[in-house]
Structure formats: structure tokens, C-alpha cells
Amino acid sequence: MxxxxxxxxxxxxxxxxxxxxxxxxxxxxxxxxxxxxxxxxxxxxxxxxxxxxxxxxxxxxxxxxxxxxxxxxxxxxxxxxxxMPGLLDMHVHLQWNQDPAGFLTARPDYIAALALSESEATLMRGFTSVRDTGGGILGLARAIDEGLHPGPRIQASNAAISMTAGHGDLRPRSVRPRAFGGPPFTE
The missing domain is CATH 2.30.40.10 (Urease, subunit C, domain 1)
Structure with a gap:
């Protein structure tokens, strides 16, 4: 069913x-x-x-x-x-819907407004459930679940996991990576 x-x-x-x-x-x-x-x-x-x-x-x-x-x-x-049945998208970024520099410098309330807009657009494209990978959108998911805003059901993974220097590693080059489970490397 x-x-x-x-x-x-x-x-x-x-x-x-x-x-x-x-x-x-x-x-x-x-x-x-x-x-x-x-x-x-x-x-x-x-x-x-x-x-x-x-x-x-x-x-x-x-x-x-x-x-x-x-x-x-x-x-x-x-x-x-x-x-037709609703579609499921297992890899979305409801918050990351702008360039990285814009995301990092934008006000949090503006980013939230963009995420609200993207959630409604996602629903209107037929996606009734999504898994948001790497975004802090638990507040958005709650607003949708409580009926405050239209959008799909959201399964949030929260923090992104990325390899060192990967697309989810936003540290500046001057910050050296940590040893697995330990303090930062020092020279």
C-alpha cells in the first residue's frame, strides 16, 4: 500500500x-x-x-x-x-542551494528562507520524501512536520562527512588536519 x-x-x-x-x-x-x-x-x-x-x-x-x-x-x-506515487530523493541539499561563498557569508535567516523556498519547490516537483545530506535543517523538517510550511518529509543526516580537503571540508589551507581521534598535527 x-x-x-x-x-x-x-x-x-x-x-x-x-x-x-x-x-x-x-x-x-x-x-x-x-x-x-x-x-x-x-x-x-x-x-x-x-x-x-x-x-x-x-x-x-x-x-x-x-x-x-x-x-x-x-x-x-x-x-x-x-x-502517481510521490517520488523520493535520497541526496538533496535544501540549504546548499547557492554558491559556497554566498552560503558562508549569508545571514542565517536568509539561508533559512532559501531552504523554505527550495523545500516547497521540491514538493512541487513531486518529491514527497527526501534525505538531506549535510545540512542543518532539523528546524525546517520540524516546520514542515508541524504544517507551518509546505515541503516533503525530510530525513536529515545533519553534519556532512567528508575526506580531508574534500568538498565538505571547509577549513582554510592553513589549518592542518587532525590525526584520527587525536589533536591537530604540529611540526
Missing amino acids: ISKRAFLSGLASTTALALVPARVRAQAPDATLFTNVRVYDGMSDELTELTNVLVEGEMIKDVSPAADAAQEVPRIDGDGRTL
Whole structure:
């Protein structure tokens, strides 16, 4: 089964639903019926013919032309658009979306604003879950989880791990590397 959030985010006409804050979604109806959609399930190279998708809670209940709800539920007409599971990106940098010099000299609140903008853009590209590698974005993840801002689910790795002089080593050349587990080398 695919989660409701992941499935909803793929439909162009309903992507706006994913932007609704979590505290509002929690008050949303328990079921939603998507009608007149072509489904890409990730298993086949082909889209389905026009069909309906019934979502109850966080789960897909039925995918068929006959899918319907026993009680009256919100219906969203997909108008022939494609509905698909949300995408996952396992290597993103929501904060590192500018040149390194700009990142190192920018104000923290400006960097946070850029990260908010990038998180929403990432969601709108269909990515409902991401792993942010090497960014201090736990505050952003919390804001998204609490429904304060639209964005994908974030699995944060926090501090970057890099080899000495690698792309994550931002020390100046004048700072010598430390011995493994020990103090800095001295001459």
C-alpha cells in the first residue's frame, strides 16, 4: 500500500492539497475519491485507462473505474491527468542551494528562507520524501512536520562527512588536519 500523502502529491491538479498544513489535513475527511485519472504505479511502463482512486485515511483503498465511497466523500476530478506515487530523493541539499561563498557569508535567516523556498519547490516537483545530506535543517523538517510550511518529509543526516580537503571540508589551507581521534598535527 502507498501512503495517502505520497499518492496525493503526484497529481498535478491536486498538488495543492499537499501544501495544506498538516494541522489542517488532520481535520480533513477520512476519505477522498479521485476521479477521471490515469494512474502511473511505477510497476508498469503504461498508464492506466481513465479510472478512479479511493483513498481512506493514509491508505489507497481501491483503484478501479468502479471505485466509489459508500458515504459522501470529497471528490476531486483529475480531468484526465496523471496520478502517481510521490517520488523520493535520497541526496538533496535544501540549504546548499547557492554558491559556497554566498552560503558562508549569508545571514542565517536568509539561508533559512532559501531552504523554505527550495523545500516547497521540491514538493512541487513531486518529491514527497527526501534525505538531506549535510545540512542543518532539523528546524525546517520540524516546520514542515508541524504544517507551518509546505515541503516533503525530510530525513536529515545533519553534519556532512567528508575526506580531508574534500568538498565538505571547509577549513582554510592553513589549518592542518587532525590525526584520527587525536589533536591537530604540529611540526
